[in-house]
Amino acid sequence: MNPSTSGRDVTIIGAGIVGTVCASYLLREGHRVTLIDRGDPGAQTSFGNTGGISPASVVPVATPGILRDVPKWLSDPEGPLHIKWSHLPKCLPWLLRFLRASGTERAKAISRALTALNMPTFDAYEPLLRDAGLLHLFHRTGQLTVYKSEEAFEHERFGIDLRRDTGVNVDILNADEIRQLEPALAPIFVKAHFIETHGHCKNPFGLVQGLAEHFVRNGGILLRDQVKGFEFGPHGPEAVITDSGRRPLDTVVVAAGMWSDGLTRQLGHKVPLESHRGYHVTLPDPRFAPRRMVLSADYKVAITPMEMGLRLAGTVELAGVDAPPDYRRAEKLLKVGAEVLPGLNAEGHTRWMGHRPCTPDSLPVLGSSPKFPNVYYAFGHGHQGLLGASQTGKVIAELIAGRPASMDLEPFRVDRF
Numbered sequence: 001m002n003p004s005t006s007g008r009d010v011t012i013i014g015a016g017i018v019g020t021v022c023a024s025y026l027l028r029e030g031h032r033v034t035l036i037d038r039g040d041p042g043a044q045t046s047f048g049n050t051g052g053i054s055p056a057s058v059v060p061v062a063t064p065g066i067l068r069d070v071p072k073w074l075s076d077p078e079g080p081l082h083i084k085w086s087h088l089p090k091c092l093p094w095l096l097r098f099l100r101a102s103g104t105e106r107a108k109a110i111s112r113a114l115t116a117l118n119m120p121t122f123d124a125y126e127p128l129l130r131d132a133g134l135l136h137l138f139h140r141t142g143q144l145t146v147y148k149s150e151e152a153f154e155h156e157r158f159g160i161d162l163r164r165d166t167g168v169n170v171d172i173l174n175a176d177e178i179r180q181l182e183p184a185l186a187p188i189f190v191k192a193h194f195i196e197t198h199g200h201c202k203n204p205f206g207l208v209q210g211l212a213e214h215f216v217r218n219g220g221i222l223l224r225d226q227v228k229g230f231e232f233g234p235h236g237p238e239a240v241i242t243d244s245g246r247r248p249l250d251t252v253v254v255a256a257g258m259w260s261d262g263l264t265r266q267l268g269h270k271v272p273l274e275s276h277r278g279y280h281v282t283l284p285d286p287r288f289a290p291r292r293m294v295l296s297a298d299y300k301v302a303i304t305p306m307e308m309g310l311r312l313a314g315t316v317e318l319a320g321v322d323a324p325p326d327y328r329r330a331e332k333l334l335k336v337g338a339e340v341l342p343g344l345n346a347e348g349h350t351r352w353m354g355h356r357p358c359t360p361d362s363l364p365v366l367g368s369s370p371k372f373p374n375v376y377y378a379f380g381h382g383h384q385g386l387l388g389a390s391q392t393g394k395v396i397a398e399l400i401a402g403r404p405a406s407m408d409l410e411p412f413r414v415d416r417f
């Protein structure tokens, strides 16, 4: 476990779940690893996600028919999508690319790429969780997606078929079976799909913190600093320039989530990243809770029993990275909660907003730079960064060791845009 003298010196920018998993894998393989973050590990987007770990979550955000859905969602103030109109001119080019990715054949190709990334998630997490004593944070009790009408269920058919294409079993349940599985849910759902092999993390922030602590205990270097840019030599970047000065580098991994774009630009590539701002509320004493993660397809809200209470999360708000949170969206999650779990106690709840780092094609940027041999990318995991982080870290370790990657990285190239 101790860093060897023969490994490489690797600098990772960003200690969210993605950067921290990359750091853990690289340290495990004997490299000397420095993980830099301007804040605490996991304190940004990885802090407040819903904890869903769903290997068969292989449905891109843009699916066929989304053009019909968007106007409906936007016209509903309670709907799952909100655009701050002053942000529209800025995000329009991204939106057009996003819509172009929604054709049936394109969506199927994206789904195949997501399958390669997401299916191994539990296996790829396992060695890290075991080393760090964190196996107890993962619950593999399945995920239940509920529908209030047959029409809503039929609307999801394409997505259910894509999930089945991965080979996982998707059970279709009726109202009675839903009640037996999750008695706390209101009797308002007529159909559900259930994936038994899915699961959730009971404490996404605790996961990153636990991995980072283990990393430091085993010789990894964790620095609190802001990376501003790079100093270049004849073969690529030779140093990172931070708030506290210049730090020489041998190999660098950009894993700065939503903030990766500025760094990547300096490294010669422009990646269209848009924040899908999402909100959560966490109820410390909910009184009623489902036994497993439940997703409401009608409201696009996820409900997860966690260590610190019941978390309800969802919504996509396009308003840029700098706009302050609009906590009316978080309050709407409470309304959904009250309908789905009657008698829910919201007293003492906390609210949070985070930036899902989204590319238009729902695929992260993962792999080596075609420009510089010492630069690697691991960002843009959008709605699925907790899910995709483990295989991402494994692949980054394979590439840096000079081994062939255990999956096809072509769809994830940095220069695909």
Ligand SMILES: Cc1cc2nc3c(=O)[nH]c(=O)nc-3n(C[C@H](O)[C@H](O)[C@H](O)COP(=O)(O)OP(=O)(O)OC[C@H]3O[C@@H](n4cnc5c(N)ncnc54)[C@H](O)[C@@H]3O)c2cc1C
Binding pocket: 013, 014, 015, 016, 017, 018, 019, 036, 037, 038, 039, 040, 041, 042, 043, 044, 045, 046, 047, 048, 049, 050, 051, 052, 053, 225, 226, 227, 228, 255, 256, 257, 258, 259, 260, 276, 277, 278, 279, 280, 302, 313, 314, 353, 354, 355, 356, 357, 379, 380, 381, 382, 383, 384, 385, 386, 387, 388
């Ligand atoms: C409401 C909501 C629900 C979600 N639910 C799920 C779910 O159920 N399952 C799932 O898989 N995913 C989910 N996600 C998505 C998931 O949380 C993200 O994809 C993931 O957290 C992204 O991780 P990251 O490490 O790339 O980014 P982050 O966690 O944002 O980490 C990036 C880090 O880089 C640091 N950084 C940035 N720039 C610099 C710089 N210049 N110098 C130094 N440090 C820098 C930041 O401080 C930050 O710590 C959800 C997201 C939201 C918002």
